[in-house]
Amino acid sequence: MDTTSLPPAAAADAASRRAHLLYEQLVSLWTPAVIEAAHDVGLFSALSRGPATSDELAAALSVHPRGARILLDALFACDLVECDEQPGCAPIYTLPEDVKACVEPLGLFSLAGKMLYDRRFAWDAWRNFATAVREGGVDQSSKQCRQNQISPEEYRFLTRGINFFAPPIIHALGEGLAKIGWSTRRAISVLDVGCGTGIYSQLLLQRHATWRAVGMDCETMAALARAQSAELGVEDRFSCRASDLWRLPWGGDFDLILLCNMFHLQSPDGAARLMKLAGEAVSTAGIVCVIDQIRDEHRHVDTAQNRFALMFAASMLATGGGDTYTLEQYDEWLRDAGLERLIVLPAPMHRILIARRRSLYPLR
Numbered sequence: 549m550d551t552t553s554l555p556p557a558a559a560a561d562a563a564s565r566r567a568h569l570l571y572e573q574l575v576s577l578w579t580p581a582v583i584e585a586a587h588d589v590g591l592f593s594a595l596s597r598g599p600a601t602s603d604e605l606a607a608a609l610s611v612h613p614r615g616a617r618i619l620l621d622a623l624f625a626c627d628l629v630e631c632d633e634q635p636g637c638a639p640i641y642t643l644p645e646d647v648k649a650c651v652e653p654l655g656l657f658s659l660a661g662k663m664l665y666d667r668r669f670a671w672d673a674w675r676n677f678a679t680a681v682r683e684g685g686v687d688q689s690s691k692q693c694r695q696n697q698i699s700p701e702e703y704r705f706l707t708r709g710i711n712f713f714a715p716p717i718i719h720a721l722g723e724g725l726a727k728i729g730w731s732t733r734r735a736i737s738v739l740d741v742g743c744g745t746g747i748y749s750q751l752l753l754q755r756h757a758t759w760r761a762v763g764m765d766c767e768t769m770a771a772l773a774r775a776q777s778a779e780l781g782v783e784d785r786f787s788c789r790a791s792d793l794w795r796l797p798w799g800g801d802f803d804l805i806l807l808c809n810m811f812h813l814q815s816p817d818g819a820a821r822l823m824k825l826a827g828e829a830v831s832t833a834g835i836v837c838v839i840d841q842i843r844d845e846h847r848h849v850d851t852a853q854n855r856f857a858l859m860f861a862a863s864m865l866a867t868g869g870g871d872t873y874t875l876e877q878y879d880e881w882l883r884d885a886g887l888e889r890l891i892v893l894p895a896p897m898h899r900i901l902i903a904r905r906r907s908l909y910p911l912r
Contacts, residue, residue: 549569549571549572554568580666582619582622583628583663584666585619587664589619590609591605591616591619591620593652595629595643599632600641601641603616605641624641628644630642630644656776656779657711657715659712661706661708662705665709670863670866673868674866677862680865680866685870693871694869694870695813695814695869696814696864698867700768700769703768703769704768704772707745707769710809711745713809713897713898714748714751715751716895716896717839717895717898718748718751720895721839721902723893724902728890728891732756736758737802737804737831738759738760738761738804739799739802740763740806741764741798741806742765742807743763743764743769744765744769744772744773744809745776746776746777746786748806748808750776750780754782759785761782762787762788762799765790766790766792770789774786774787793825798825798829799829801829801831803830803831804835805830805835805836805837807836807840808839809840810822810838812860812871812872812873813864813869815871816871819877820880820884823836823878823881823882824881824885827905830887832907833904834904834905835890835902835904836887836903837902838901838902839898839899840873841860841861841898842875842901843857843872844875852897853897856897857872858872875892882903883906886906887904887905888903888904888905889902890903890904
């Protein structure tokens, strides 16, 4: 919306101005619907083979020509396809290479899994968000906050679709380790808890040739993580064990424990227990790294991280439980686990919290 076309704010038209802004937010659902429809009908796959007109794509996909034209123009409006329109010729649509990498099903940073997750699960969950608000994400029998109820199958669709979070986070983590004086030029043992595809620890192994990592997740995800470690060329230093992190021992004396996108899946009690397990598994001079939607102590929306965390909490409520938590809550869980916060770093949508044992031992 062109907000510069709105008249200056005044009491008489304040409601109209606000309605324009609210309407803009309401129609934001058009964009994911357009993107996911393009995925559903195979348009991205067809365009990845080369530029084409809307009629050519309609024929290839067995969709109505009018529908193809409208969908392509909507994607053009979203800056997801390019359109070359010459006088007297049908417009030719092209899929840019960076978009192609995001929508191809087998791409490392593909969002195809996220789209599949939305189509199979999340859209219906959001449609019933009011019910989740009424119940508060609380188990009606125990009256306790639920941990997230996402199934392994649903998570399998989603987890590859959020690989793209990792590169800027790993970059920021590297800068943070340098700031706290933690040496990375030695053999480091990494435990990647609830590793998903293993993308975070695998990218670390690509950066540091002397590091080794162990992932922990359910069997479905462990298989994906092993396969991806081969894709990234670190399979000789990455292993993944299929285990229940709540019931089976983690092992001990790890130099670096990664807890990536784990805490927002937990109830407060679950989060406290998770931190305690991390405190038991980290080495004396090791560190625990939490990567999650972490809010500061106040409900300020002056940072992208805070805004995203507040909205992400709504997503957790909609899809079956979990929450986002404040630095104050993390500090409490750290204290109870015998740990202390060292530094908090910003990432595009996350915060990175680095902690160590509360002791007199210096960092290595």
